[in-house]
Amino acid sequence: MPITLKSPVFAGNPIRSKTPKPTDPFSPTQAFETLKILISGQTHIQEPSLLTFKILPFRKGRPLAGSSGDLVKKWHLGWLTFDEFKVVLEGSEVSLSEELLVYLGYDDGDDEGEKSGVVYWGVDVSLGDGLVQKFGSQQLSFVQLTTLMVATDWADDKAMGQLAIAGYARALLEWHTTSRFCGSCGEKLIPIEAGRRKQCINESCKKRIYPRVDPVVIMLVIDKENDRALFSKHSRLVPRMWSCLSGFLEPGESLEEAVRRETWEETGIEVGEVIYHSSQPWPVGSSSMPCQLMVGFLAYATSFEINVDKKELEDAAWHSREDVKRALTLTEYGKAQKTAATKVDQICKGVEKGQNLAADFGVESGELLPMFVPGPFAIAHHLISSWAHQV
Structure with missing residues (x-):
């Protein structure tokens, strides 16, 4: 049976579902003003004191995470309060500043109309x-987001929400790292709006830039007449x-047009009808393109002879529906989850072992x-599964 999710992995971010009013204490503007007060060390805070700040550190694109040791509950993000973060930075190479x-x-905590809640922040501490x-002394470690992605219990909405938050934070922080100078005049760019x-x-320029999203088309090319689909293999994959x-x-x-062009360039297959399927944020690509959006399609081939571009692919081949169904049925995704969760637990305990997570996907007896x-x-x-299990 196909695996269905409430929302794609890295989508469904629970702390970005609503836009607060500018006057609300947890809006970006007001929360940033509170942040500046806290950093300055002032204590006479009135209304903003209803807020709790939680901070998620990242190092080289990896979020801080911990493990309960219980592989059912698996991992959790390493959120710190403002005071905890301030203590951690003492004596380090990272200076605390609002930028x-x-x-x-x-999360406004507005169950009874009371304006209180939690404001969440991300921070890059790669220099520290x-x-x-x-963090290691607290059994917290910076864990690769793809490892957390595999280790996540995909049926657990709360865990999926935490993964979405981490993905969004990584994309935003990587954008800050790569967008350091103005593309118009070459002067320095500074963060604004929290x-x-x-x-x-540059006073004569003052150009504003926004986080960009790079669209990527991803397509399952289908041969209707022979009930098969086109698959590719990359040398960078397992x-x-x-x-x-x-x-x-x-x-x-x-x-x-991109679907048709990419299919032709990589495999020599011509495509006619193209049907949209779904999309997915993908913040685990290269740091040079940290905000990708995968846009998924089913594409129907009008030619069938494969001519692989070896610069792009290791191989490409048609696979029958029955072969694909068998692969989906026998691949042990649950085992891969446990393997990844074990790795997270080892990393957080300082006992990381070099293990190929995907190697456990395709093992049966x-x-x-x-x-x-x-x-x-x-x-x-989900593109593959929707085709394999369609009536």
């Missing part, structure tokens, strides 16, 4: 080498993993499957 923190969202040991925008410091074709949108190009496809954390899985 360091980026507004992520809020000594912080790794400090880190959600940046602005050129052996035996087959997935959908994908590629970036080019200027002046529609999404459907000790036999390696001839092919397997990405897990439910990837839009490719």
